[in-house]
Amino acid sequence: MNDSEPDLSRYLDVVKSATRCAVLTGAGVSAESGMPTFRGKDGLWKEYRAEELATPEAFERNPDLVWEWYDYRRGIVEGVQPNAGHEALAQAEDLFEEFTLITQNVDGLHQQAGSRNVIELHGNIRRDRCHLCSRYREEGEGRECGCGGPFRPDVVWFGEALPAGAIEEAFRIVSTADLVFTAGTSSQVYPAAQLPYTAKEHGAFVVEVNPESTPFTPLADLSVRGPSGVWLPILLDPSGIGSRSDSG
Numbered sequence: 001m002n003d004s005e006p007d008l009s010r011y012l013d014v015v016k017s018a019t020r021c022a023v024l025t026g027a028g029v030s031a032e033s034g035m036p037t038f039r040g041k042d043g044l045w046k047e048y049r050a051e052e053l054a055t056p057e058a059f060e061r062n063p064d065l066v067w068e069w070y071d072y073r074r075g076i077v078e079g080v081q082p083n084a085g086h087e088a089l090a091q092a093e094d095l096f097e098e099f100t101l102i103t104q105n106v107d108g109l110h111q112q113a114g115s116r117n118v119i120e121l122h123g124n125i126r127r128d129r130c131h132l133c134s135r136y137r138e139e140g141e142g143r144e145c146g147c148g149g150p151f152r153p154d155v156v157w158f159g160e161a162l163p164a165g166a167i168e169e170a171f172r173i174v175s176t177a178d179l180v181f182t183a184g185t186s187s188q189v190y191p192a193a194q195l196p197y198t199a200k201e202h203g204a205f206v207v208e209v210n211p212e213s214t215p216f217t218p219l220a221d222l223s224v225r226g227p228s229g230v231w232l233p234i235l236l237d238p239s240g241i242g243s244r245s246d247s248g
């Protein structure tokens, strides 16, 4: 099968009858908006060392450096827009009885595109929280919380726990979904990377959208080797999946 023209026949049968859909996204879904990924050829981890910038130890050791790096990334986020892949996912919420978007991304572009039912596994770079008491920083507050702790970006650093309940809810969702997409993720960072495997174990039809193969690719029911900004609008096109948009 030529990867550039995947065989969608089985997928079209599944998507017409699917009632519970879940999507896992990674940095690749924001690539066409101009956001750098982490492990691609121009990935952030090719240029920067995660241990120096994205761990609690790094922040405690050199908070100014960590703030400088996140302010740089925030600047990129503020300068980009959601792409057609984000928009297709936002519109897809109305195509299924249940639709949940589970993202590893911290850029907030899914919500900016209109997605409402979003589980942010790794936090959100547009928010700050106290490193000690976890209270969110309010507009106008300085870099220090009233409890004396320092504010830090509300993103999950390596070695930190995911937001309470987020991954548990994500596993519950993919365990009961009948159609699951994994898009724009290298499937290397756990526990998020386990989600598509769990979906498969529970009988979901799993679609992978990625220009490159990943460790999960051999298990995908449909592997679309291409950019999510091109393929998610095709795969989630209401007219393309025909009757279901009439069935409401």
Ligand code: APR
Pocket (backbone or CB within 6 Å): 025, 026, 027, 028, 029, 031, 032, 037, 038, 039, 040, 043, 104, 105, 122, 183, 184, 185, 186, 187, 188, 189, 209, 210, 211, 212, 214, 226, 227, 228, 229
């Ligand atoms: N469309 C779809 N996928 C793409 C595109 C695109 N246009 N461009 C690149 N990709 C794919 C790459 O092939 C790669 O497999 O996106 C994936 C990005 O992988 P990573 O950079 O590893 O990003 P991600 O999987 O989200 O990383 C997971 O690691 O550093 C931590 O917390 C960070 O959430 C992040 C986690």
